[in-house]
Amino acid sequence: xxxxxxxxxxxxxxxxxxxxxxxxxSSFVVDYKNARTLRLFTTERGKIIPRRISGNCAKHQRQLTxxxxxxxxxxxMPYAATLSLY
Amino acid sequence: xxxxxxxxxxxxxxxxxxxQSLLDKLTNLISDxxxxxxxxxxxxxxxxxxxxxxxxxxxxxxxxxxxxxSLVKELERNLRLDDRALKYMTVCIDKxxxxxxxxxxIEAAAKEEEESKPEPVQEVAAVQAQEDAPxxxxxxxxxxxxxxxxxxxxxxxxxxxxxxxxxxxSV
Numbered sequence: 001x002x003x004x005x006x007x008x009x010x011x012x013x014x015x016x017x018x019x020x021x022x023x024x025x026s027s028f029v030v031d032y033k034n035a036r037t038l039r040l041f042t043t044e045r046g047k048i049i050p051r052r053i054s055g056n057c058a059k060h061q062r063q064l065t066x067x068x069x070x071x072x073x074x075x076x077m078p079y080a081a082t083l084s085l086y
Numbered sequence: 087x088x089x090x091x092x093x094x095x096x097x098x099x100x101x102x103x104x105x106q107s108l109l110d111k112l113t114n115l116i117s118d119x120x121x122x123x124x125x126x127x128x129x130x131x132x133x134x135x136x137x138x139x140x141x142x143x144x145x146x147x148x149x150x151x152x153x154x155x156s157l158v159k160e161l162e163r164n165l166r167l168d169d170r171a172l173k174y175m176t177v178c179i180d181k182x183x184x185x186x187x188x189x190x191x192i193e194a195a196a197k198e199e200e201e202s203k204p205e206p207v208q209e210v211a212a213v214q215a216q217e218d219a220p221x222x223x224x225x226x227x228x229x230x231x232x233x234x235x236x237x238x239x240x241x242x243x244x245x246x247x248x249x250x251x252x253x254x255x256s257v
Contacts, residue, residue, distance in 0.1 A: 033093075033148070070175065072135070074095065074173065075095065075134040075135045075138060075144065076137055077135050078135040079135075079137070
């Protein structure tokens with residue numbers, strides 16, 4: 001039991017606290033026209049990075065997904081990118 | 087009235103005159119329907135993230151305007167028929183807008199640009215404009231942040247140069 005507990009504690013130590021970048025910096029705004037910042041939240045392939053990895057709060061992740069989808073509609077961002085595009 | 091934002095991708099192969107005729111047509115449509123053109127921004131030629139009608143580049147134009155749903159319908163109908171526009175997208179920014187207030191805001195902004203005098207004068211203008219104060223106050227704040235950062239960097243440079251001088255002096 002003692003060994004099990006230790007292992008559990010160790011695992012907790014490695015977790016890093018994730019902060020929503022849009023909440024931390026008020027000048028960092030979600031906008032579908034600004035493809036450069038949106039690109040930070042997509043993979044190389046153009047997929048949207050999930051909240052569990054990016055650490056965004058629910059509100060901003062919602063805004064972000066609509067923004068990325070809008071940017072895709074107007075060809076500022078790819079629906080599916082080949083790796084050579086980046 | 088509602089506030090809309092339309093992005094149009096114009097065929098980059100067109101000459102400037104042909105492009106201008108299309109854009110004039112769109113702005114005329116807005117004014118004909120008693121809409122109010124708030125912002126007209128040409129981004130210029132950009133690379134498209136994917137091919138549209140076999141084109142890899144496109145000329146982006148952004149229009150912000152106040153108007154009703156019928157205006158948007160008419161505008162999109164025209165864009166769909168016109169081969170000069172590769173693609174378009176309309177987004178509703180604000181559901182309730184008072185066109186007269188927006189007009190006043192635009193005029194106030196234009197006045198400020200014309201005057202372009204030091205800060206105290208701009209503040210007085212903002213107080214006079216009253217309601218449109220919040221959107222106008224925000225840009226200076228944003229701009230002030232990076233400038234402070236630059237000054238810090240400059241200071242650091244100055245300090246480092248001083249250190250270097252001191253080091254040279256000691257040697």
